[in-house]
Amino acid sequence: MRQLIVVIALSVLLGGSAIQAQTTIEWWQFWTDPSIKPTMSAMVDEFERQNPGIQVNVTDLTWANGHEKIVLAFASGSAPDVVELGSDWIAQLADAGKLYDLTPHADSLRQKYQGWSMATYQDKVWAQPWILGTRVLYFNRDLIRRAGLDSDFIPLSWNELRGAAEKIQALDPDIYGWGSNTAEKHRLYKKFMPFFWSARGRMFSEDGRYCVVSSQQAVKALEYYKHLHDSCGYVANQRGIEDAFLDGKIGFILSGDWLLKRIELEKRSIDFGTSTMPGPGLTFGTGRKVAAGFRSETYPGKSFMGGEYLAISSASEHPDAALKLISFITSDENQIKFCKANRSANPSSRTAQTDEYFQNNPHLRTFVMQLHLSTHPPVDPDWVYMETELEQAVEKVLFENAPPGETLRQLQKTITELRKK
Amino acid sequence: MKSFRTPSLILTSPWSLTFILFWVFPVTYSLYISFTDYRLLTGEYDWIGLANYRELLSDPAFLAALKNTFIFVGGTIPFTTVFALVMALLVNRQFRGRAFFRSAFFLPSITSMVVVALIFTNLYARGGYIATLANLAGVSIPIHGFLYDNTTALYSIMAMDVWMSVGYYMLIFLAGLKAIPDELYEAAEINGASPMKTFWSITLPLLQPVALFVIVINSIKSFQVFVEIFVMTKGKFDTATSVFFIYEEGLTTAFRIGYASAAAYVLFIIIALFSIAQFVLLRKRSAAW
Numbered sequence: 001m002r003q004l005i006v007v008i009a010l011s012v013l014l015g016g017s018a019i020q021a022q023t024t025i026e027w028w029q030f031w032t033d034p035s036i037k038p039t040m041s042a043m044v045d046e047f048e049r050q051n052p053g054i055q056v057n058v059t060d061l062t063w064a065n066g067h068e069k070i071v072l073a074f075a076s077g078s079a080p081d082v083v084e085l086g087s088d089w090i091a092q093l094a095d096a097g098k099l100y101d102l103t104p105h106a107d108s109l110r111q112k113y114q115g116w117s118m119a120t121y122q123d124k125v126w127a128q129p130w131i132l133g134t135r136v137l138y139f140n141r142d143l144i145r146r147a148g149l150d151s152d153f154i155p156l157s158w159n160e161l162r163g164a165a166e167k168i169q170a171l172d173p174d175i176y177g178w179g180s181n182t183a184e185k186h187r188l189y190k191k192f193m194p195f196f197w198s199a200r201g202r203m204f205s206e207d208g209r210y211c212v213v214s215s216q217q218a219v220k221a222l223e224y225y226k227h228l229h230d231s232c233g234y235v236a237n238q239r240g241i242e243d244a245f246l247d248g249k250i251g252f253i254l255s256g257d258w259l260l261k262r263i264e265l266e267k268r269s270i271d272f273g274t275s276t277m278p279g280p281g282l283t284f285g286t287g288r289k290v291a292a293g294f295r296s297e298t299y300p301g302k303s304f305m306g307g308e309y310l311a312i313s314s315a316s317e318h319p320d321a322a323l324k325l326i327s328f329i330t331s332d333e334n335q336i337k338f339c340k341a342n343r344s345a346n347p348s349s350r351t352a353q354t355d356e357y358f359q360n361n362p363h364l365r366t367f368v369m370q371l372h373l374s375t376h377p378p379v380d381p382d383w384v385y386m387e388t389e390l391e392q393a394v395e396k397v398l399f400e401n402a403p404p405g406e407t408l409r410q411l412q413k414t415i416t417e418l419r420k421k
Numbered sequence: 422m423k424s425f426r427t428p429s430l431i432l433t434s435p436w437s438l439t440f441i442l443f444w445v446f447p448v449t450y451s452l453y454i455s456f457t458d459y460r461l462l463t464g465e466y467d468w469i470g471l472a473n474y475r476e477l478l479s480d481p482a483f484l485a486a487l488k489n490t491f492i493f494v495g496g497t498i499p500f501t502t503v504f505a506l507v508m509a510l511l512v513n514r515q516f517r518g519r520a521f522f523r524s525a526f527f528l529p530s531i532t533s534m535v536v537v538a539l540i541f542t543n544l545y546a547r548g549g550y551i552a553t554l555a556n557l558a559g560v561s562i563p564i565h566g567f568l569y570d571n572t573t574a575l576y577s578i579m580a581m582d583v584w585m586s587v588g589y590y591m592l593i594f595l596a597g598l599k600a601i602p603d604e605l606y607e608a609a610e611i612n613g614a615s616p617m618k619t620f621w622s623i624t625l626p627l628l629q630p631v632a633l634f635v636i637v638i639n640s641i642k643s644f645q646v647f648v649e650i651f652v653m654t655k656g657k658f659d660t661a662t663s664v665f666f667i668y669e670e671g672l673t674t675a676f677r678i679g680y681a682s683a684a685a686y687v688l689f690i691i692i693a694l695f696s697i698a699q700f701v702l703l704r705k706r707s708a709a710w
Contacts (some may be wrong), residue, residue: 059422067673068673071461071676072461073463074462075461075462075463075464075676092462093462095465096460096462096463098462174548181568181659182565182569182657183658184655184657185655185657186549234567235547235564235566235569236546236547236565236566236569240546384674384675384676385674387674388674399569399570399571399658400571
């Protein structure tokens with residue numbers, strides 16, 4: 001009898017464990033830097049501890065070829081359950097039917113997170129915003145002082161920016177006013193578009209039917225950008241521009257929060273400041289002090305917004321477990337943990353954005369403010385083609401002296417043709 | 422005979438199966454999909470016949486890439502071949518430190534292309550070593566650096582490629598020089614031939630097969646130039662070449678595998694025709710010698 005009880009007890013135990021069999025989900029992500037890796041591992045461990053039936057296998061991707069790997073994985077039917085996506089890639093994968101529809105999940109979280117619009121394609125949400133990103137103006141205070149401007153000078157308008165950059169340029173043949181990106185794929189347009197959007201340029205008409213990229217405002221923005229490039233531009237790739245800025249050779253550059261991290265980790269002694277984008281319209285005298293909370297219709301200017309998103313493959317066999325992981329990773333607490341470890345400035349969680357970590361640091365505060373004044377490219381599966389055409393147009397103007405108006409008109413024609421296909 | 426053939430097939434099967442699986446199949450399959458509009462993400466495709474090939478012939482980006490490839494091939498091969506031959510002749514002579522120079526000349530060709538390309542990117546930059554030297558010599562240089570100017574970017578990469586390749590081909594020429602019998606030089610010396618006459622009448626004709634080999638493999642390699650373009654300019658500033666175009670179309674922005682396959686086959690045909698022409702021309706010339 002006793003033996004029978006033991007056998008039954010063992011059967012129940014074994015049966016129970018069989019029911020609670022491990023669900024393994026694959027997660028592909030891009031955060032491999034030693035400064036963030038331990039935090040990522042700790043988050044995954046904590047998730048597994050809280051969800052004993054779920055095991056997470058993490059695969060690291062690199063920015064050099066991560067996009068290609070993701071596309072090939074989806075194409076070959078070997079995509080992971082959860083994948084980190086750049087905001088530009090979501091529409092392309094959603095259009096091909098490769099992503100799991102997250103609309104029901106998103107509906108209850110619309111107010112809680114920023115950045116849903118970049119993940120929304122054909123009225124459905126395909127990914128959860130995680131860490132967002134924008135570009136702000138960095139400036140070298142030392143060069144500003146040497147150029148004869150007030151030490152607390154911040155350019156509010158395009159005229160002020162240009163005036164200050166030209167004064168800095170005149171200091172020395174090896175000193176430059178403005179960091180101007182070379183023809184660098186995926187980078188150049190992100191530097192031009194803040195001026196384009198600040199001038200109220202638009203890629204498409206409000207109903208989305210017509211390409212209007214050659215508007216008067218767009219031409220004005222490109223002419224201004226070309227002037228900065230020609231009169232005081234230090235031309236290099238993004239890394240080269242940041243190197244020169246940190247070496248004290250450039251007055252103003254546009255960059256992201258990774259530069260703050262670099263300055264901190266490399267213990268750079270540069271006297272720098274950050275500000276939101278100057279607007280196109282204001283023409284205050286140079287050296288004007290910025291009043292706290294100053295706002296106007298044309299200040300600050302717009303900037304570029306992108307971000308990292310978490311999506312689920314439509315072929316995933318464990319979408320519920322995958323969604324649990326996404327919810328855990330993007331929780332307020334974990335976003336703050338992540339941003340602190342990675343020195344990131346832009347969590348997608350609005351609650352996390354109000355954390356004192358961001359509010360007590362003037363540079364991080366600038367990023368949070370700019371994020372709310374930023375615009376993103378159209379969410380369109382063909383954006384990758386449009387981006388290429390847009391960059392080529394800007395390159396022609398900057399490096400081949402093509403006329404901005406005519407070049408943008410040609411771009412408009414090309415994009416219109418492309419959309420017809 | 423039969424008993425011999427069966428085990429040989431079995432013994433060579435690891436190689437032949439790998440060859441069929443990873444070479445014959447992809448090459449044949451890519452020929453097939455070059456006639457389709459294969460969409461990588463969905464895996465869907467329709468047979469479109471020669472449409473990809475027709476589009477290529479009117480695609481300004483492809484034609485520009487093809488032009489750049491021909492400039493690259495035509496601009497590097499003569500220099501690489503001549504420099505390699507001259508260096509082989511120099512290090513073939515007896516002198517102190519000969520082993521050092523042989524190694525030094527050969528060293529760049531065994532260094533990683535990515536590493537070399539990154540070093541040269543810095544050398545070519547504004548304020549870089551080459552720009553500084555050019556400034557000191559009073560030579561005008563592109564304002565933003567050699568790689569950020571349409572008129573100099575491709576030629577700068579070509580110059581680096583010549584520097585990097587020349588050591589390898591020098592070694593091949595050196596092997597060719599060693600194979601020429603000493604008796605021929607001794608006979609020429611007895612007959613009072615000048616060193617120049619000896620070079621034109623003995624060395625060069627007998628190096629013809631080696632030169633043919635060097636030119637053909639260098640042409641094939643140069644038609645496939647990719648890494649240096651990818652690392653140094655990402656195809657910008659009028660430096661995109663055919664393989665870079667194939668990479669861009671097939672594996673980055675557009676993922677148009679059918680179109681990229683068609684471009685790859687156009688390049689394959691060009692390389693094949695070029696190699697055949699080189700064989701025929703150089704063989705005729707060799708026969709004339």
